Amino acid sequence: MKVQVLDQSGKPVEEMSLPEGVFSYPVKDHLIYETVVNYLANQRQGTASTKTRAEVSGGGRKPWRQKGTGRARAGSNRSPIWRHGGTIFGPKPRDYSYELPKKARRNALKSALAAKLDNKFLLIINEINIAQPKTKEAAAWLKNMNLDSALIVDSRENNNLFLAVRNIPKVKAVDDEKLNTYDVLRYKWLVFSQKAFNSLVERLK
Numbered sequence: 001m002k003v004q005v006l007d008q009s010g011k012p013v014e015e016m017s018l019p020e021g022v023f024s025y026p027v028k029d030h031l032i033y034e035t036v037v038n039y040l041a042n043q044r045q046g047t048a049s050t051k052t053r054a055e056v057s058g059g060g061r062k063p064w065r066q067k068g069t070g071r072a073r074a075g076s077n078r079s080p081i082w083r084h085g086g087t088i089f090g091p092k093p094r095d096y097s098y099e100l101p102k103k104a105r106r107n108a109l110k111s112a113l114a115a116k117l118d119n120k121f122l123l124i125i126n127e128i129n130i131a132q133p134k135t136k137e138a139a140a141w142l143k144n145m146n147l148d149s150a151l152i153v154d155s156r157e158n159n160n161l162f163l164a165v166r167n168i169p170k171v172k173a174v175d176d177e178k179l180n181t182y183d184v185l186r187y188k189w190l191v192f193s194q195k196a197f198n199s200l201v202e203r204l205k
Contacts, residue, residue: 007126018117022110058084151183
């Protein structure tokens with residue numbers, strides 16, 4: 001299995017052989033689904049909170065006497081059935097995160113990469129070089145490459161790239177060591193620098 005390596009203008013410069021263990025991995029939809037759900041759960045802050053009848057201010061006095069008024073019994077005007085009352089079984093701060101097995105996360109990433117390759121939405125650039133950390137320069141390069149929605153994977157040392165694309169909609173730059181299944185699926189194109197690609201392949205073998 002081979003793939004072309006392009007220069008920054010989009011012209012082929014060489015061919016690379018792809019390791020079969022990574023890019024011939026079957027696309028397992030359910031494994032990808034489980035990994036995406038896990039990623040989104042781990043992003044949740046879990047700070048939603050409501051007050052119970054014990055926490056709502058007021059309600060210390062019995063609204064009216066128990067008998068003789070003709071009205072229903074009431075012990076507090078902060079009962080959940082009253083306006084301004086407490087909330088029954090409302091959300092409280094909690095931790096939504098959980099761990100997936102390392103092997104499952106790795107195989108899900110392999111599946112996502114294989115899907116991108118099968119659909120011809122994976123590009124390898126020999127070197128991504130943005131002269132200045134300016135959005136204008138990055139936008140011009142992306143337009144020249146016809147990349148309307150792209151995840152660009154390179155080493156975090158390429159600081160100009162990371163600064164130049166951070167304000168461009170539907171474009172994200174990520175360090176190869178932090179690549180995850182969710183980001184791979186979220187963007188149409190997956191663009192690697194050759195160095196980042198080799199580094200990732202070594203880890204996934």
